[in-house]
Amino acid sequence: MKRKNLEQIKKLETPPKIINLFSEKEIKMIQDLYDSLPTRVFNKIQNVKKKAWIQNYNKELDKIYFDKLKDVLGDFKMDTLKSDTGVEYYGLFHESFSPLKLHVDSGFDEDALIFKQVVTPLSSFGDTVIFKNRWYGKSTSFTIDQEELKFKPKPDQNERSSKHLGKSDFDKNIHQKYLTHIDINNLKGLEVDMVYSWKFGETLIMDRSHIHSSSSRINEKKLGLTTFTKK
Numbered sequence: 001m002k003r004k005n006l007e008q009i010k011k012l013e014t015p016p017k018i019i020n021l022f023s024e025k026e027i028k029m030i031q032d033l034y035d036s037l038p039t040r041v042f043n044k045i046q047n048v049k050k051k052a053w054i055q056n057y058n059k060e061l062d063k064i065y066f067d068k069l070k071d072v073l074g075d076f077k078m079d080t081l082k083s084d085t086g087v088e089y090y091g092l093f094h095e096s097f098s099p100l101k102l103h104v105d106s107g108f109d110e111d112a113l114i115f116k117q118v119v120t121p122l123s124s125f126g127d128t129v130i131f132k133n134r135w136y137g138k139s140t141s142f143t144i145d146q147e148e149l150k151f152k153p154k155p156d157q158n159e160r161s162s163k164h165l166g167k168s169d170f171d172k173n174i175h176q177k178y179l180t181h182i183d184i185n186n187l188k189g190l191e192v193d194m195v196y197s198w199k200f201g202e203t204l205i206m207d208r209s210h211i212h213s214s215s216s217r218i219n220e221k222k223l224g225l226t227t228f229t230k231k
């Protein structure tokens with residue numbers, strides 16, 4: 001896929017940053033929303049439970065969230081997901097018991113001017129490893145497994161690719177410390193930009209073109225809210 005607005009996307013890129021965006025009360029509202037939402041996907045293999053943030057479920061919170069983000073990002077649109085029944089999802093709550101592997105959340109619409117993704121940890125375990133390397137195709141899971149590379153995604157599923165690979169070996173110490181759930185040969189050519197250690201209630205803002213993964217350091221369940229923006 002070739003993005004028409006690649007140059008504009010690149011111009012909007014900034015280093016990842018961690019901020020305290022929400023007050024204690026607002027984080028409590030987000031937690032309450034999580035508790036009240038229905039479970040959407042429970043993938044037993046990946047050990048991930050997902051709940052979609054249904055738009056208008058708590059209109060007050062929708063507005064608070066958007067306005068707070070606007071203070072930091074300037075003008076943007078939420079890149080909402082649509083369910084089969086046409087319900088708009090504002091974002092996703094991820095509850096995982098095992099770490100996510102190498103991927104990018106660049107979206108499924110090649111005309112979209114993708115912008116930032118926003119991660120708010122609701123637990124203080126684990127890390128997000130953000131690589132300097134970027135990807136401008138659709139949302140993709142990166143793998144060197146020949147069988148997995150044959151996977152044919154549906155329109156809202158991640159593609160599979162090994163085209164992220166470079167030549168240089170990945171740092172063995174970083175692999176040992178954070179990424180033992182990923183084959184070190186699947187990390188060739190990658191360089192770490194930031195390892196963000198999750199802290200309850202903080203917010204990580206990063207470009208949607210960043211290749212990233214969870215760290216292997218999950219000893220309790222990890223819960224976070226992720227939303228996606230576009231211009």
Ligand SMILES: [Fe+2]
Nearest residue numbers: 103104105212
């Ligand atoms: Fe992600």
